Amino acid sequence: MKQALEVNAGDIMKDKQKDSPFVEAVRNYVKKGIIPFHTPGHIQGRGVSEEFRDFWQQALACDLAEVEHPESGHDYEVPRKEAEALLAELYGATRSFFLVNGTTEGIQALFLAFFKDKDTVLMPRNVHRSAIGGLILSGAKPNWVYPEIDRDWGIATSPNEEAWLKQATNISGAFHLYPNYYGLCPDLDHYLLKGVPNLIDEAHGPHFPFSKKLPQRALRPGVTATVQSPHKILSSLTQSSWLHVREEKDVHNIARALGLIESTSPNFLLWASLDAARAYEAAKANRWDELIDKVYKLRQDLTMIPGLEVYNPQDRKEIKQFDPLKLMVKATKIGLDGFELRDELRKRGIMPELAEPQFVLFIITPAHKDEELHALYEALEDIATLKRKSNIKRRELPVLPRLKAILTPKEAFFSPAKPVKLKEAIGYIAREMIIPYPPGIPLIMPGEEITKEVVELTQYYSSLGWPLRGLEDERAEHIYVIE
Numbered sequence: 095m096k097q098a099l100e101v102n103a104g105d106i107m108k109d110k111q112k113d114s115p116f117v118e119a120v121r122n123y124v125k126k127g128i129i130p131f132h133t134p135g136h137i138q139g140r141g142v143s144e145e146f147r148d149f150w151q152q153a154l155a156c157d158l159a160e161v162e163h164p165e166s167g168h169d170y171e172v173p174r175k176e177a178e179a180l181l182a183e184l185y186g187a188t189r190s191f192f193l194v195n196g197t198t199e200g201i202q203a204l205f206l207a208f209f210k211d212k213d214t215v216l217m218p219r220n221v222h223r224s225a226i227g228g229l230i231l232s233g234a235k236p237n238w239v240y241p242e243i244d245r246d247w248g249i250a251t252s253p254n255e256e257a258w259l260k261q262a263t264n265i266s267g268a269f270h271l272y273p274n275y276y277g278l279c280p281d282l283d284h285y286l287l288k289g290v291p292n293l294i295d296e297a298h299g300p301h302f303p304f305s306k307k308l309p310q311r312a313l314r315p316g317v318t319a320t321v322q323s324p325h326k327i328l329s330s331l332t333q334s335s336w337l338h339v340r341e342e343k344d345v346h347n348i349a350r351a352l353g354l355i356e357s358t359s360p361n362f363l364l365w366a367s368l369d370a371a372r373a374y375e376a377a378k379a380n381r382w383d384e385l386i387d388k389v390y391k392l393r394q395d396l397t398m399i400p401g402l403e404v405y406n407p408q409d410r411k412e413i414k415q416f417d418p419l420k421l422m423v424k425a426t427k428i429g430l431d432g433f434e435l436r437d438e439l440r441k442r443g444i445m446p447e448l449a450e451p452q453f454v455l456f457i458i459t460p461a462h463k464d465e466e467l468h469a470l471y472e473a474l475e476d477i478a479t480l481k482r483k484s485n486i487k488r489r490e491l492p493v494l495p496r497l498k499a500i501l502t503p504k505e506a507f508f509s510p511a512k513p514v515k516l517k518e519a520i521g522y523i524a525r526e527m528i529i530p531y532p533p534g535i536p537l538i539m540p541g542e543e544i545t546k547e548v549v550e551l552t553q554y555y556s557s558l559g560w561p562l563r564g565l566e567d568e569r570a571e572h573i574y575v576i577e
């Protein structure tokens with residue numbers, strides 16, 4: 095057996111082994127000098143604190159598994175807890191935790207901490223895939239509330255309040271998306287349920303406490319815990335997140351669940367970046383107001399360009415507040431769909447966070463320079479003058495098909511399955527998810543019946559070259575279904 099596993103040096107293509115394709119791909123991006131309007135929020139290191147910049151100069155030396163602390167000596171848990179206590183104080187939490195596997199880790203830990211097999215959780219259907227992981231790990235059943243759809247922009251916003259409350263019977267807890275990927279927030283106070291845990295995916299809202307011009311933070315009476323991705327918009331490193339708990343009584347359960355899924359080799363560079371990001375926000379929070387004013391001005395200027403539209407959810411009943419730093423721009427009136435608009439922006443050295451059929455989304459953070467905001471304006475203005483065509487025809491496809499759940503996500507995950515051609519999968523129960531990424535909202539969950547709409551939508555996304563995750567077959571021609 096050992097013999098079989100040994101690498102035969104003769105078979106190795108020696109020249110190829112000198113290559114580092116991933117290292118090269120990353121380097122190439124940096125070399126191109128693209129202006130990134132996407133995560134991470136520190137924008138290629140510009141937005142980190144001086145403290146973290148110094149730390150990073152010695153990154154390899156600081157990649158450690160030991161520390162030296164005046165009281166605890168080598169026990170890194172002591173400085174970690176000190177740093178987490180400062181974080182909790184800044185965010186008004188009873189206890190905060192550093193996470194090294196993103197908000198995904200926090201969400202999955204919350205499901206494990208509060209739900210068990212067959213518990214029912216009230217959830218908006220447009221959750222990120224990490225919450226499906228939480229359902230599979232805990233065995234809980236989702237009670238999906240379908241969100242409202244903004245048909246002009248082709249996005250799921252949030253469930254309306256009546257629908258949410260109507261479905262809130264016989265449930266073990268609620269999972270809230272606040273804000274959604276596009277920075278849209280429902281009136282959370284009205285959606286919190288009494289007497290059960292209310293868990294919040296606030297991945298896109300770690301900056302909310304720092305300006306009154308942003309939506310109100312999620313942490314408030316009635317909320318059990320909230321998870322945020324500071325790497326998306328603050329200045330910590332990709333993959334570093336944090337979780338805030340409101341009441342002492344819940345800390346033990348959450349710590350227990352985190353202990354189960356967290357790596358035993360946490361990356362100190364990630365923890366240090368969280369600590370530095372917190373200190374930076376505590377010292378410099380006033381820069382958000384200034385940035386938001388600039389972005390409102392930019393939004394206003396962009397709306398004056400003939401042919402462009404800027405998303406503003408003011409007329410949507412289910413949305414109470416929104417984050418202006420999530421800038422969504424549409425150019426369909428001049429004949430460009432979201433993907434073409436992204437390609438035109440790329441040609442002009444600008445990369446948005448996301449392109450969807452109708453629009454592109456830019457994330458703007460305090461790390462962006464004024465010149466970069468101006469470059470964004472100029473690029474869009476230039477595109478609008480170059481491409482004046484007729485309005486494009488819109489495909490009328492559902493944003494989120496309504497599907498029948500036959501099994502719970504956990505039952506489906508553990509059931510025997512076989513791959514079938516996607517075209518022939520109608521009527522089968524899915525064991526895999528199909529997830530256009532970003533934004534990471536599954537079209538179908540494990541345990542749901544595959545319909546014609548799911549197949550058509552998947553083929554449509556594939557034809558656009560949109561990355562589809564969740565399927566073993568990356569070309570999305572086959573799907574694993576329950577046997």
Ligand SMILES: Cc1ncc(COP(=O)(O)O)c(C=O)c1O
Nearest residue numbers: 196197198222224295297323335
């Ligand atoms: C709404 C939402 N929740 C959770 C996550 C997971 O966050 P992370 O990438 O930090 O694990 C994402 C990631 O994009 C997200 O968009």
